[in-house]
Amino acid sequence: MPRWGMTIDLDRCSGCQACVVACKQENNVPFATAEDLDAGRGIYWMQVLARVEGEWPHVRMETMPMPCLHCDDPPCTKVCPVDATHKDSEGLVQQSSARCIGTRYCAQNCPYTVRFFNWKKPEFPGAFANYRSPEVAIRPKGVMEKCTLCAHRVKDAQDRAHREGRRALRDGEVTPACAEVCPGRAITFGDLDDPGARVSELARSPRAFRFLEELGTAPKVFHLRETRHGDG
Ligand code: SF4
Numbered sequence: 605m606p607r608w609g610m611t612i613d614l615d616r617c618s619g620c621q622a623c624v625v626a627c628k629q630e631n632n633v634p635f636a637t638a639e640d641l642d643a644g645r646g647i648y649w650m651q652v653l654a655r656v657e658g659e660w661p662h663v664r665m666e667t668m669p670m671p672c673l674h675c676d677d678p679p680c681t682k683v684c685p686v687d688a689t690h691k692d693s694e695g696l697v698q699q700s701s702a703r704c705i706g707t708r709y710c711a712q713n714c715p716y717t718v719r720f721f722n723w724k725k726p727e728f729p730g731a732f733a734n735y736r737s738p739e740v741a742i743r744p745k746g747v748m749e750k751c752t753l754c755a756h757r758v759k760d761a762q763d764r765a766h767r768e769g770r771r772a773l774r775d776g777e778v779t780p781a782c783a784e785v786c787p788g789r790a791i792t793f794g795d796l797d798d799p800g801a802r803v804s805e806l807a808r809s810p811r812a813f814r815f816l817e818e819l820g821t822a823p824k825v826f827h828l829r830e831t832r833h834g835d836g
Contacts, residue, residue: 609824619667634726673823
């Protein structure tokens, strides 16, 4: 049984936000109006956090892509009164729109603020409506949503492997949308329990860390510390 996880190499991240756009497109993440954003009601399954230091022209910017971290001990799942969210047998923290009754307790209990509530019916303005993905169900008003690490791509690959008579996926056989489009190849996905998998090699790197590790949530998304500014 795999234990899916991800590494994000901050040395390779330029902050271009291609991952954010690809994730929105892949997962039918609804658009937000200026009013929605002013009210703090935008929805992002992938965000790029940025920290800017210094004054022009001596400015330094650090960026940090931030999906759901698929914690091994997820605090979000412990407060849902209807079991709409749970960690599955392969370590992915799943979210069921059909079960969700919109208490938003999970968002309160996620220390990484990567869960989002649908305050209104999802909107895909103009031509964007033509590009909705048939692979991922659109979430209705009144339920929570978040990154799945492209669980539908994992399922597709497992179905294909099953048809070919294979029990396990090959390393690198599943690539989430964010990893696929990253021009710096900063994002790696795979089985953390496979010691030969690229993702588990990277997760063992001395540069690897888990965001807010002291909370004990044990994220399965590891970031690799930035060294290009000479502080790693
Ligand atoms: Fe839950 Fe937040 Fe951890 Fe994702 S990052 S599993 S939403 S606690």
